Amino acid sequence: MKILLIGSGAREHALAQSLAADPITTELHASPGNPGIAKIATCHPLDINNPLSVATLARTLEVDLVVIGPEGPLVTGAADAVRGVGIACFGPSEAAAQLEGSKTFAKTVMADAGVLTARAFTCTEQSEIEAALDKFGAPYVVKDDGLAAGKGVVVTEDREIALAHALSCEKVVIEEYLSGPEISLFGISDGKTVIAMQPAQDFKRAFDSDSGPNTGGMGAYSPLYWAPDGIVEQTLKEVLNPTIQEMAARNTPFIGLLYAGLALTDNGIRVIEFNARFGDPETQVLLPRLKTPLAQLLFAAATGKLADFPTLEWDEKVAVGVVLASEGYPEEPIIDREITGVEKALHKDARLFIAGAREENGSLKSSGGRVLTCTGLGSDLTEARDHAYLALSKILLEGSHHRKDIALNASIAEKGE
Numbered sequence: 001m002k003i004l005l006i007g008s009g010a011r012e013h014a015l016a017q018s019l020a021a022d023p024i025t026t027e028l029h030a031s032p033g034n035p036g037i038a039k040i041a042t043c044h045p046l047d048i049n050n051p052l053s054v055a056t057l058a059r060t061l062e063v064d065l066v067v068i069g070p071e072g073p074l075v076t077g078a079a080d081a082v083r084g085v086g087i088a089c090f091g092p093s094e095a096a097a098q099l100e101g102s103k104t105f106a107k108t109v110m111a112d113a114g115v116l117t118a119r120a121f122t123c124t125e126q127s128e129i130e131a132a133l134d135k136f137g138a139p140y141v142v143k144d145d146g147l148a149a150g151k152g153v154v155v156t157e158d159r160e161i162a163l164a165h166a167l168s169c170e171k172v173v174i175e176e177y178l179s180g181p182e183i184s185l186f187g188i189s190d191g192k193t194v195i196a197m198q199p200a201q202d203f204k205r206a207f208d209s210d211s212g213p214n215t216g217g218m219g220a221y222s223p224l225y226w227a228p229d230g231i232v233e234q235t236l237k238e239v240l241n242p243t244i245q246e247m248a249a250r251n252t253p254f255i256g257l258l259y260a261g262l263a264l265t266d267n268g269i270r271v272i273e274f275n276a277r278f279g280d281p282e283t284q285v286l287l288p289r290l291k292t293p294l295a296q297l298l299f300a301a302a303t304g305k306l307a308d309f310p311t312l313e314w315d316e317k318v319a320v321g322v323v324l325a326s327e328g329y330p331e332e333p334i335i336d337r338e339i340t341g342v343e344k345a346l347h348k349d350a351r352l353f354i355a356g357a358r359e360e361n362g363s364l365k366s367s368g369g370r371v372l373t374c375t376g377l378g379s380d381l382t383e384a385r386d387h388a389y390l391a392l393s394k395i396l397l398e399g400s401h402h403r404k405d406i407a408l409n410a411s412i413a414e415k416g417e
């Protein structure tokens, strides 16, 4: 099978590795790709936010499957264009990707599907904003309605900061604060049937002890030994299946990955957010543990054949992923600095996934906020953490920062069990 993968992040690097490892894959292409992906796929420069370009490349390469990684091309209709030229595509249509593209749309779908989420108001005027802030009280949760690369959400005790963020958004969602541990659960959907992956946890704040601003994600681990029994089945029943059925009933079937960010509150599961694609960095800790061949899974989803697909198989090892970020990320990342030590970081139980980096005259240079993810595998979280942090310690990038506490509390609690 010939496959074209769209994207250039660490998530796509992880997808590329798993797609390349599936024996059914005969050719792997990527666009635009990155220096890590280029080692296992043929990369093609392209404006991936132009749906026609994506479809044309897929047709020229005569691929059997297109896998779209990031939300940008999804919300601009790349999947529609690819299906329009008769090629199977793993990724939702422009209409279905609105589950991620508009928080207000996601709330409407959830209301119609009977899926529980935080109560919310969508506001445009200052008077509405202030009324909504005062209705829910602190901590305030203020979300830009549109796409913001994980940085559009402010959660704060400070009403002035909440109000200032709300006023900086064209359209804003103000919602009730949900308290409880957060998990990310991914459902692979063919439009009718959903297969859930194992849960993961993401660390969204920039700095240790969950301080600093929200980011695209600074680290993750999986599986979650502490998650309540039956959480996956319950999420399928209460969240993923009803949402997929609702999208089908609206004639906008969701074919691709439905990412549910959940809060496990005292009153039950509540959806914090939906994304219409694999999460980053959760993918970098899930895929190294997935034994099921990924290309076969995504092709089955893209062609409506998940009902007969075998149960997913997982490695027993646990995985911890730590993101290395450029100086100044998330506010103003400083880029174009040399990265060294990547080769030294690789060992049997460590994986390295490149994101914001490019190659220049044989050396690696930073080109984005989140530069790479190091994933460590181990028999428990302590060992997986050691492998991830050992790998990361070999990599040098001036001014870079990373969180030192990814999966730390969970690893301490695990030892005490």
Ligand code: AMP
Residues within 6 Å of the ligand: 118, 141, 143, 150, 153, 155, 175, 176, 177, 178, 179, 182, 204, 214, 261, 272, 273
């Ligand atoms: P989102 O981009 O919607 O996932 O929001 C980013 C982060 O903000 C989430 O992972 C949560 O940690 C936090 N957050 C978002 N919505 C809420 C909420 N209603 N209650 C508490 N925390 C929230």
Ligand code: GLY
Residues within 6 Å of the ligand: 150, 202, 216, 217, 275, 278, 279, 280, 281, 282
């Ligand atoms: N890990 C959060 C995201 O992918 O948006």
